[in-house]
Amino acid sequence: MDDAKIYNTKDNHFNIEDIYKRSRVGAPEDELETLEMQALALDIFKTGVSPCHRLSPTGWLPQGEHKTKIQVLSQLVDFAFANVPMYSEIYRSVGYELGSIRSEADFKSLPVLTRSILNRWNDDDRLSLGRKAIDTYFVGTSGSSGKSLKVFYDQNAAIVETLESFKQYASYINESLSADRWIYNIHMSRGWLSSLLGAYRTFTLNEVPPLDALIEHFAKIRPVFLCALPSHLWELSPIGDLSRFGIRAISTNSEQSSRVERSKLSEIFGVPVLDEYSSVELGVIAYECSAGHYHVNEEGLHIELLDVDDSGFGKVVATDFRSWVMPLIRYDQGDLASWDKSVGVCSCTKAGNRFSEIRGRADDYFLREDGSKVSSATLLNIVDTLFTGPASTLKEFRLVQEAPREIRFEFVVVSGEELAASSKSQLVESLLINIEPTIKVEFIQRTKLSETPSYKRKKVIRAFA
Ligand SMILES: [Zn+2]
Numbered sequence: 101m102d103d104a105k106i107y108n109t110k111d112n113h114f115n116i117e118d119i120y121k122r123s124r125v126g127a128p129e130d131e132l133e134t135l136e137m138q139a140l141a142l143d144i145f146k147t148g149v150s151p152c153h154r155l156s157p158t159g160w161l162p163q164g165e166h167k168t169k170i171q172v173l174s175q176l177v178d179f180a181f182a183n184v185p186m187y188s189e190i191y192r193s194v195g196y197e198l199g200s201i202r203s204e205a206d207f208k209s210l211p212v213l214t215r216s217i218l219n220r221w222n223d224d225d226r227l228s229l230g231r232k233a234i235d236t237y238f239v240g241t242s243g244s245s246g247k248s249l250k251v252f253y254d255q256n257a258a259i260v261e262t263l264e265s266f267k268q269y270a271s272y273i274n275e276s277l278s279a280d281r282w283i284y285n286i287h288m289s290r291g292w293l294s295s296l297l298g299a300y301r302t303f304t305l306n307e308v309p310p311l312d313a314l315i316e317h318f319a320k321i322r323p324v325f326l327c328a329l330p331s332h333l334w335e336l337s338p339i340g341d342l343s344r345f346g347i348r349a350i351s352t353n354s355e356q357s358s359r360v361e362r363s364k365l366s367e368i369f370g371v372p373v374l375d376e377y378s379s380v381e382l383g384v385i386a387y388e389c390s391a392g393h394y395h396v397n398e399e400g401l402h403i404e405l406l407d408v409d410d411s412g413f414g415k416v417v418a419t420d421f422r423s424w425v426m427p428l429i430r431y432d433q434g435d436l437a438s439w440d441k442s443v444g445v446c447s448c449t450k451a452g453n454r455f456s457e458i459r460g461r462a463d464d465y466f467l468r469e470d471g472s473k474v475s476s477a478t479l480l481n482i483v484d485t486l487f488t489g490p491a492s493t494l495k496e497f498r499l500v501q502e503a504p505r506e507i508r509f510e511f512v513v514v515s516g517e518e519l520a521a522s523s524k525s526q527l528v529e530s531l532l533i534n535i536e537p538t539i540k541v542e543f544i545q546r547t548k549l550s551e552t553p554s555y556k557r558k559k560v561i562r563a564f565a
Pocket of ligand 1: 447
């Protein structure tokens with residue numbers, strides 16, 4: 101087939117100059133997408149088969165769709181052991197033999213791998229079936245917590261992720277996606293496929309355009325769904341109610357935001373603002389529902405929480421069902437989360453495992469002197485409760501725990517404004533109550549916050565181990 105015939109979503113700018121300009125910038129995904137991929141994705145989406153079963157290489161999953169979790173895990177481990185040099189060596193060193201995973205306990209006896217362990221191996225040795233890194237697509241993780249890791253994948257894995265995202269969006273609006281409605285994406289990257297042969301289209305802008313242009317475009321294109329970073333959403337807040345354009349929900353990702361912040365945004369826009377927990381290595385791990393819980397993407401991954409502490413938080417360790425190019429089995433993501441233990445299905449009616457809270461990267465929490473942790477979610481909630489909202493003079497902030505008893509609140513205010521003294525003293529009071537009564541809190545006003553290594557705004561940082 102001829103790639104020139106790919107439906108061009110960028111053509112739908114309705115001659116609005118500012119939209120035209122900002123939609124031109126290519127997304128990294130433009131390089132990958134083909135007409136064949138779109139056709140295959142559409143076919144799988146229509147027939148409703150499990151994308152992983154349809155698209156994974158022979159031997160990766162057991163035959164037939166309805167296998168137990170252990171049968172699936174056992175097969176993945178055997179595949180990696182037989183076809184990936186790194187796994188052959190690591191598993192052999194612990195005495196693994198083909199077919200030896202018969203129970204959850206067997207699976208849990210396999211070594212846990214981290215980014216730094218994976219990085220000790222050559223790229224080629226992490227790949228399955230003799231693939232060579234030089235011929236394989238990859239994305240790199242940010243280097244913010246250690247060395248960057250190249251994550252390799254193929255077109256089929258990209259299709260699986262696209263179809264997973266459609267399922268996620270459908271769950272946000274509580275009905276199946278309709279083929280002619282747009283997904284509107286304000287982000288530097290987009291989903292792997294810009295459309296499925298002109299259906300299920302995504303319109304992407306790499307940054308927020310002037311709002312009058314955006315309002316005009318929303319009115320014309322009438323998206324059902326908006327994906328944007330939390331920081332972008334504050335820029336959009338003057339637009340107000342988005343339901344008048346047909347938008348039914350907003351998805352945020354990539355940046356830290358608190359439930360308090362998302363509730364405030366949701367009030368402004370008149371639609372739910374729901375967070376996604378994802379990473380470069382593992383794609384979408386979980387996503388938030390209307391009840392505020394993060395449901396695990398169980399079609400895509402198997403999640404364990406390890407070394408769970410007294411407060412219920414453990415390390416997020418994942419086995420990725422779509423990672424057949426570079427298998428990730430018992431991979432420690434470097435994040436902490438806690439299970440929602442309430443019995444039965446969630447009040448949103450969706451079944452399956454769910455997190456009650458995600459703490460993000462291990463350096464995202466503050467430490468008390470007795471070694472106990474204060475989660476970034478708690479810290480963000482404290483600041484957001486005091487400062488977030490259209491009337492707030494606070495533009496940006498970052499909380500840094502410099503030393504066990506030293507907290508720094510770096511902030512940027514709206515030009516010509518100040519931070520209310522009463523809010524400042526309330527913030528100090530809350531931090532003393534939540535961390536230690538003996539801490540010192542320093543306020544530092546800046547004109548701009550320094551950049552973090554990726555585009556993520558990192559709002560909570562602990563500067564010591
Ligand atoms: Zn739920």
